[in-house]
Amino acid sequence: xxxxxxxxxxxxxxxxxxxxxxxxxxxxxxxxxxxxxxxxxxxxxxxxxxxxxxxxxxxxxxxxxxxxxxxxxxxxxxxxxxxxxxxxxxxxxxxxxxxxxxxxxxxxxxxxxxxxxxxxxxxxxxxxxxxxxxxxxxxxxxxxxxxxxxxxxxxxxxxxxxxxxxxxxxxxxxxxxxxxxxxxxxxxxxxxxxxxxxxxxxxxxxxxxxxxxxxxxxxxxxxxxxxxxxxxxxxxxxxxxxxxxxxxxxxxxxxxxxxxxxxxxxxxxxxxxxxxxxxxxxxxxxxxxxxxxxxxxxxxxxxxxxxxxxxxxxxxxxxxxxxxxxxxxxxxxxxxxxxxxxx
Amino acid sequence: xxxxxxxxxxxxxxxxxxxxxxxxxxxxxxxxxxxxxxxxxxxxxxxxxxxxxxxxxxxxxxxxxxxxxxxxxxxxxxxxxxxxxxxxxxxxxxxxxxxxxxxxxxxxxxxxxxxxxxxxxxxxxxxxxxxxxxxxxxxxxxxxxxxxxxxxxxxxxxxxxxxxxxxxxxxxxxxxxxxxxxxxxxxxxxxxxxxxxxxxxxxxxxxxxxxxxxxxxxxxxxxxxxxxxxxxxxxxxxxxxxxxxxxxxxxxxxxxxxxxxxxxxxxxxxxxxxxxxxxxxxxxxxxxxxxxxxxxxxxxxxxxxxxxxxxxx
Numbered sequence: 294x295x296x297x298x299x300x301x302x303x304x305x306x307x308x309x310x311x312x313x314x315x316x317x318x319x320x321x322x323x324x325x326x327x328x329x330x331x332x333x334x335x336x337x338x339x340x341x342x343x344x345x346x347x348x349x350x351x352x353x354x355x356x357x358x359x360x361x362x363x364x365x366x367x368x369x370x371x372x373x374x375x376x377x378x379x380x381x382x383x384x385x386x387x388x389x390x391x392x393x394x395x396x397x398x399x400x401x402x403x404x405x406x407x408x409x410x411x412x413x414x415x416x417x418x419x420x421x422x423x424x425x426x427x428x429x430x431x432x433x434x435x436x437x438x439x440x441x442x443x444x445x446x447x448x449x450x451x452x453x454x455x456x457x458x459x460x461x462x463x464x465x466x467x468x469x470x471x472x473x474x475x476x477x478x479x480x481x482x483x484x485x486x487x488x489x490x491x492x493x494x495x496x497x498x499x500x501x502x503x504x505x506x507x508x509x510x511x512x513x514x515x516x517x518x519x520x521x522x523x524x525x526x527x528x529x530x531x532x533x534x535x536x537x538x539x540x541x542x543x544x545x546x547x548x549x550x551x552x553x554x555x556x557x558x559x560x561x562x563x564x565x566x567x568x569x570x571x572x573x574x575x576x577x578x579x580x581x582x583x584x585x586x587x588x589x590x591x592x593x594x595x596x597x598x599x600x601x602x603x604x605x606x607x608x609x610x611x612x613x614x615x616x617x618x619x620x621x622x623x624x625x626x627x628x629x630x631x632x633x634x635x636x
Numbered sequence: 637x638x639x640x641x642x643x644x645x646x647x648x649x650x651x652x653x654x655x656x657x658x659x660x661x662x663x664x665x666x667x668x669x670x671x672x673x674x675x676x677x678x679x680x681x682x683x684x685x686x687x688x689x690x691x692x693x694x695x696x697x698x699x700x701x702x703x704x705x706x707x708x709x710x711x712x713x714x715x716x717x718x719x720x721x722x723x724x725x726x727x728x729x730x731x732x733x734x735x736x737x738x739x740x741x742x743x744x745x746x747x748x749x750x751x752x753x754x755x756x757x758x759x760x761x762x763x764x765x766x767x768x769x770x771x772x773x774x775x776x777x778x779x780x781x782x783x784x785x786x787x788x789x790x791x792x793x794x795x796x797x798x799x800x801x802x803x804x805x806x807x808x809x810x811x812x813x814x815x816x817x818x819x820x821x822x823x824x825x826x827x828x829x830x831x832x833x834x835x836x837x838x839x840x841x842x843x844x845x846x847x848x849x850x851x852x853x854x855x856x857x858x859x860x861x862x863x864x865x866x867x868x869x870x871x872x873x874x875x876x877x878x879x880x881x882x883x884x885x886x887x888x889x890x891x892x893x894x895x896x897x898x899x900x901x902x903x904x905x906x907x908x909x910x911x912x913x914x915x916x917x918x919x920x921x922x923x924x925x926x927x928x929x930x931x932x933x934x935x936x937x938x939x940x941x942x943x944x945x946x947x948x949x
Contacts, residue, residue, distance in 0.1 A: 299748035303734050303741070310736035310772070472731035476788075479699050479726040480749045481718065635701060 296482050300490035304464075308498060318456070318498065322506035325448065326513055329441065339366035341410045342384075344376040347391035355391060364413060386410040442516045446597035447570035449503055450532065454564060454590050456502070457536040458543070458557050460495050465544035466553045469636060478634035485629060492537050499533050500526070519604035527607060528600060531614065532593030535621040539589065541628030548636050564590045589624075592616045652677045653698065653796060653827070658707035660693050660851075667693040668704070669851035675844075677795075680818070680828040682842035682859075684835070684935075686943050690851040691831045692729060695800055698829070699726055711796070722750055725794035727785045729801045729831075735774040739765055742773055743787050750792035763787040763817060779810030786817060796827045803837060815840060835936035845935075849943050859935055867933035867941060869909035876904045878924045886917065 309315050343365050345351055351360060351367070360367040368385070370376040379385045380401050387410040390397040398414065400407035468474045477487060511517065518525055539560060547553045567574060567581065568590035574582060585591045596613040599605035607614070653675040660668040668690045675681045685691045696702040698709055700716065711720055733742050740760065747753045760769055763783045768776055776784065782802055789797055799818065803811040811834075818841055822828060832838050838845055839859050847855040855862055876897060879887075884904075887893045893908045908914045911930060918925060 296749045299745050303737060303745045306741065307734050307736045472728065473733065475701060476726070476728060476731045476733070477749075478701055479721065479724070479728075480746065481721045481751075482749050 297486045297490050301494055304494040318502050322502050326509040341386045342366050343387045344368050344370045344385045345389050345391050346373050352391055441514055446601050447594050450593045451570045453499055453533055454536050456499050458540040461537050461540035462544045462553050462557050466547050466550050474634040484632045496533050518601045520600035524607045525600045528596050531617055535589040535617045538621050538624035545628050545631035546633050564588050568594045589620050652712050654710040656708040659705045661705045666851050677827050678825045679843040680822050680841050682838040682845035683831045685848035689848045723795050725789035725797040727789040727799045727802050733773045738770050738772055739784050740769040746788045747791040752792050754793045759787050779806050799830045801831055835939055839935040854942050863933050863938050867938050870911050871931050872906040873903050873929045875927050879904050883921050
């Protein structure tokens with residue numbers, strides 16, 4: 294145990310004395326908080342961007358029907374050619390002329406958002422009148438989950454993924470390259486003790502930065518965690534260890550930082566897209582959904598959302614915890630078996 | 637400090653190392669070719685050889701860093717086990733340390749990896765690190781770093797210490813300072829295995845040496861004995877312009893004398909066992925002897941004689 298503590302303490306000191314790296318890791322959450330605050334200060338972005346072709350006052354009908362609508366964001370553009378070009382490049386969803394009747398509008402027919410904007414504008418979203426007559430709107434009994442509350446667990450799991458994979462991967466590869474690992478091999482220190490010290494040191498740093506991020510965002514954006522913060526912390530820690538163990542596999546034998554960078558990118562991109570941080574994969578082929586189950590980040594994101602958005606207890610997350618535990622054991626075993634002290 | 641296997645003079649008597657038929661292949665290249673030797677406790681044992689001779693591979697196999705292709709290593713007459721790493725100290729040719737730790741913290745970090753520890757203050761004093769103990773590793777000089785690495789190698793009061801080219805790249809002052817520290821460690825009865833490219837260093841510090849070339853041992857013994865055995869006589873040095881072609885021919889024709897130019901081509905080196913006769917010959921031919929020097933053979937002469945003068949890569 295004394296050997297583990299020795300390396301754990303040394304790594305932590307290394308970390309906080311490297312002011313550039315430490316500063317960036319502390320600054321990073323604040324930048325995210327600032328970015329979020331900027332984006333969501335008015336209750337979040339309106340999804341459809343409409344360019345109003347005018348340099349003068351907007352027509353009252355357009356003002357009332359379009360610009361005051363919760364889903365339309367109006368942008369004034371005087372140059373029609375420029376507006377059409379932006380529409381063509383999916384930078385705008387619709388272009389609307391601000392002149393007397395009839396109001397001409399343009400959409401990009403290959404853009405789903407353009408088509409939806411048109412439907413909203415012309416109220417043609419559901420044109421089947423028979424169905425229209427049979428529809429009765431119902432409301433959700435529970436408190437609706439705001440977009441920021443849905444997004445936040447994904448953002449912190451994504452930040453955790455980058456910090457876990459690159460933090461642990463690069464550190465070990467650099468130590469192998471410059472001979473620190475070789476020197477440690479000539480001591481009674483075992484690879485298990487060394488790797489445990491690295492994992493816990495990185496976990497400590499990730500927890501610290503994410504506690505700052507959570508507190509700052511919660512204070513600035515006013516969202517709340519519906520479950521227990523303690524459970525959130527426990528689940529997040531388990532998830533972090535699981536993702537770090539993926540980094541260990543990459544770091545186990547990699548000889549150069551360049552190769553490590555490439556391998557880590559190969560891992561991070563699929564994890565980011567398939568873990569539903571940004572969008573759902575409900576309609577993806579079954580094999581993709583199955584593959585996503587092998588990625589720890591999918592379970593981390595889902596579990597965090599259950600706790601934060603649905604108020605789930607740790608017991609309710611037995612499936613996620615089961616997958617994460619299995620994946621951690623598998624990745625750690627592979628990483629430890631493959632681990633080499635020297636090049 | 638802890639004493640294991642202490643004799644009447646309070647000197648450690650453990651640290652006996654036996655290397656038997658050591659072989660190491662890297663692919664098809666044989667780096668170590670059936671090497672065997674014994675290192676008695678309490679001596680400084682030198683492992684010498686040109687670049688690529690297999691010294692570092694041999695030492696790293698003994699340290700447990702590299703696995704041998706075949707062969708056996710016994711420590712105190714038993715195969716090495718995990719306790720071996722508790723009892724050895726290692727200073728590699730070139731390694732980095734945790735860049736942002738101070739010198740003192742680095743020693744502490746390594747000390748905590750062992751059950752057996754020495755006094756930190758004592759270690760800092762022995763290795764003359766008092767003035768830089770609170771400096772970060774990334775800010776210390778090459779000589780200071782080598783002293784720190786030596787301190788780390790001594791952190792567990794080892795019985796057997798491996799020093800792999802500890803003075804390479806150091807200025808003469810730092811080198812001599814390190815020799816003093818190594819001599820002091822030797823006085824405590826520790827067994828030291830030293831590799832070096834500096835023959836002067838080996839001659840001063842080593843009680844016994846082996847010279848390795850192309851993975852094989854080509855000479856083994858006490859340095860002075862080896863020099864006497866393999867390079868008899870003295871070396872007379874004169875500026876080459878003082879010795880005419882006629883005199884050179886005379887020297888060549890004499891069976892007791894051989895000559896060659898030194899590496900700079902400025903001096904002629906005459907190797908002879910009959911110094912008086914040689915000087916008489918030079919005086920007879922009115923050679924200017926005002927800048928003459930005479931010296932015995934040294935380890936470098938022996939080394940070059942055995943391994944040749946061709947450049948190694």
